[in-house]
Amino acid sequence: MSLLVVGSVAIDTLESPHGKAPDVLGGAATYFAVAASFFTPVQLVAVVGEDFPKHEIEWLRSRKIDLAGLEIQKGKSLRWTGRYHEDMNVRDTLSFEANVFESFSPDLPAAYRDTPFVFLANIAPKLQARVLDQVKSPKLVAADTMNFYIEGARADLDALLRRVPLLMINDEEARMISGERNMVLAARKILGMGPKSVMIKRGEYGVIYFSGDTIFSVPAYPLEQVFDPTGAGDTFAGGVMGYLASCGAVTPANLRKAIVYGSVVASFTVEQFSLERLRTLTREEIEARYRQFVSLTSFDVP
Amino acid sequence: MSLLVVGSVAIDTLESPHGKAPDVLGGAATYFAVAASFFTPVQLVAVVGEDFPKHEIEWLRSRKIDLAGLEIQKGKSLRWTGRYHEDMNVRDTLSFEANVFESFSPDLPAAYRDTPFVFLANIAPKLQARVLDQVKSPKLVAADTMNFYIEGARADLDALLRRVPLLMINDEEARMISGERNMVLAARKILGMGPKSVMIKRGEYGVIYFSGDTIFSVPAYPLEQVFDPTGAGDTFAGGVMGYLASCGAVTPANLRKAIVYGSVVASFTVEQFSLERLRTLTREEIEARYRQFVSLTSFDVP
Numbered sequence: 001m002s003l004l005v006v007g008s009v010a011i012d013t014l015e016s017p018h019g020k021a022p023d024v025l026g027g028a029a030t031y032f033a034v035a036a037s038f039f040t041p042v043q044l045v046a047v048v049g050e051d052f053p054k055h056e057i058e059w060l061r062s063r064k065i066d067l068a069g070l071e072i073q074k075g076k077s078l079r080w081t082g083r084y085h086e087d088m089n090v091r092d093t094l095s096f097e098a099n100v101f102e103s104f105s106p107d108l109p110a111a112y113r114d115t116p117f118v119f120l121a122n123i124a125p126k127l128q129a130r131v132l133d134q135v136k137s138p139k140l141v142a143a144d145t146m147n148f149y150i151e152g153a154r155a156d157l158d159a160l161l162r163r164v165p166l167l168m169i170n171d172e173e174a175r176m177i178s179g180e181r182n183m184v185l186a187a188r189k190i191l192g193m194g195p196k197s198v199m200i201k202r203g204e205y206g207v208i209y210f211s212g213d214t215i216f217s218v219p220a221y222p223l224e225q226v227f228d229p230t231g232a233g234d235t236f237a238g239g240v241m242g243y244l245a246s247c248g249a250v251t252p253a254n255l256r257k258a259i260v261y262g263s264v265v266a267s268f269t270v271e272q273f274s275l276e277r278l279r280t281l282t283r284e285e286i287e288a289r290y291r292q293f294v295s296l297t298s299f300d301v302p
Numbered sequence: 303m304s305l306l307v308v309g310s311v312a313i314d315t316l317e318s319p320h321g322k323a324p325d326v327l328g329g330a331a332t333y334f335a336v337a338a339s340f341f342t343p344v345q346l347v348a349v350v351g352e353d354f355p356k357h358e359i360e361w362l363r364s365r366k367i368d369l370a371g372l373e374i375q376k377g378k379s380l381r382w383t384g385r386y387h388e389d390m391n392v393r394d395t396l397s398f399e400a401n402v403f404e405s406f407s408p409d410l411p412a413a414y415r416d417t418p419f420v421f422l423a424n425i426a427p428k429l430q431a432r433v434l435d436q437v438k439s440p441k442l443v444a445a446d447t448m449n450f451y452i453e454g455a456r457a458d459l460d461a462l463l464r465r466v467p468l469l470m471i472n473d474e475e476a477r478m479i480s481g482e483r484n485m486v487l488a489a490r491k492i493l494g495m496g497p498k499s500v501m502i503k504r505g506e507y508g509v510i511y512f513s514g515d516t517i518f519s520v521p522a523y524p525l526e527q528v529f530d531p532t533g534a535g536d537t538f539a540g541g542v543m544g545y546l547a548s549c550g551a552v553t554p555a556n557l558r559k560a561i562v563y564g565s566v567v568a569s570f571t572v573e574q575f576s577l578e579r580l581r582t583l584t585r586e587e588i589e590a591r592y593r594q595f596v597s598l599t600s601f602d603v604p
Contacts, residue, residue: 215524290604
């Protein structure tokens with residue numbers, strides 16, 4: 001089944017102890033769409049400026065990502081410059097220019113309104129809600145958010161949470177939304193705000209998922225080097241939603257497998273700058289690493 | 303098979319946001335021995351002072367912990383006072399009095415020298431080596447250490463590492479020993495220093511185990527409240543070594559199960575102050591939580 005994502009498509013400049021990558025492909029929706037496209041057809045709703053590289057648009061199209069919802073507007077694309085420290089968990093935003101993204105107001109092409117799987121990447125909760133207003137009875141809606149909206153648009157976010165069955169956030173965001181340090185308490189509070197399930201991304205410590213009385217936890221794939229953590233969370237979400245859409249049915253067993261697939265794709269993403277690793281990644285490599293996750297985590301029943 | 307532990311038996315005073323527990327049972331070897339005693343007979347080598355509560359000695363004995371190696375010396379027992387913060391990962395040592403422990407020089411009773419499983423809890427590497435000098439061809443030796451010895455007795459520690467097949471430390475200690483931030487690189491460096499395997503304890507994020515090309519990772523049991531983290535690492539080690547000793551054979555499959563049993567016992571320890579939760583804990587509760595670990599971590603092969 002197909003999967004709709006709305007969010008940012010951007011041009012990033014990245015600095016890290018490993019070097020510098022100027023003017024590379026970025027944006028949450030880009031990472032998400034490419035990750036999901038390993039599993040299922042993707043529809044991308046976003047806006048870029050006239051400066052957006054044509055060859056990147058061609059590349060996205062070559063991955064069977066439907067770009068009917070990608071608007072090319074007069075002006076410049078969203079640009080983000082970030083710097084990572086020796087401790088890759090710490091990053092500074094050196095500059096952020098919204099450009100054409102400032103007036104982004106997503107309108108879904110008619111053909112997208114029946115899409116059964118929907119992901120609202122990290123944009124203003126009001127815009128996320130606007131997308132929800134346009135889709136007809138989707139099978140699953142998931143959303144991400146960030147500190148900026150948790151602090152600055154809380155009422156909008158609260159209204160959105162009541163409409164989002166699956167929230168996918170990181171541990172700091174879970175603490176901010178809930179006011180709880182402990183992840184079990186944080187998750188329980190968030191589940192009381194609307195979502196039926198919450199997936200909490202913990203970087204090098206993996207993912208923990210809460211739904212009703214169920215808790216499922218997967219470690220991150222142990223990497224010798226995290227080259228560039230940009231997009232790890234978005235490709236995780238892309239792997240999760242892409243796999244679920246490919247299954248069609250959202251069962252507890254599929255959800256667990258989806259979380260592992262998301263973790264697998266995210267582990268590849270961080271191996272190189274930007275989306276470089278995803279350009280060469282194959283489904284066979286994904287399956288091989290999935291099997292490594294089995295060996296990483298499995299133990300016998302006594 | 304039986305299991306020997308050498309280390310500290312102490313009287314702790316604990317302060318935390320949950321309250322205060324003055325003059326309670328503590329010490330790495332105590333936590334270890336009680337945790338291991340759920341699985342196998344334990345021999346405890348330690349020293350206490352005349353102030354050590356008789357009823358605690360009786361309690362340890364009632365758990366089938368062999369106390370032939372527990373010396374009662376003139377003077378006061380080791381005393382530690384610690385305070386935990388709201389963030390339970392942070393603790394201050396308010397006072398530390400070595401007392402009779404200052405001159406601790408472990409001599410194994412003759413009956414202990416053939417014990418097949420040996421755990422060297424966190425004491426000076428020179429004393430750990432002294433114990434190793436006294437045991438005859440054990441099946442498995444594991445050791446713990448801490449920042450104090452990594453910084454202050456590095457040559458002794460390096461000499462010990464060459465003789466210890468299994469090192470069980472926390473993530474900060476792994477970073478200090480190796481000089482590497484990344485856990486995969488840290489583990490690889492440590493495996494180059496002598497140990498065949500290393501288990502790295504990561505608190506609320508669980509445990510990651512490295513041995514040759516094998517990596518095994520288990521999350522921590524998700525608890526709503528960590529009441530008192532004292533002894534979590536020592537009871538983890540006690541569960542691991544106790545279960546392995548009960549199996550007799552150290553196979554890869556037994557090692558994985560042992561790590562889960564260690565995680566289970568540690569998750570109970572932190573539910574109450576000191577060893578309180580372990581006093582009432584039953585093997586049935588351990589087995590039930592082991593099954594919860596299965597449900598927490600299992601996912602299907604694609």
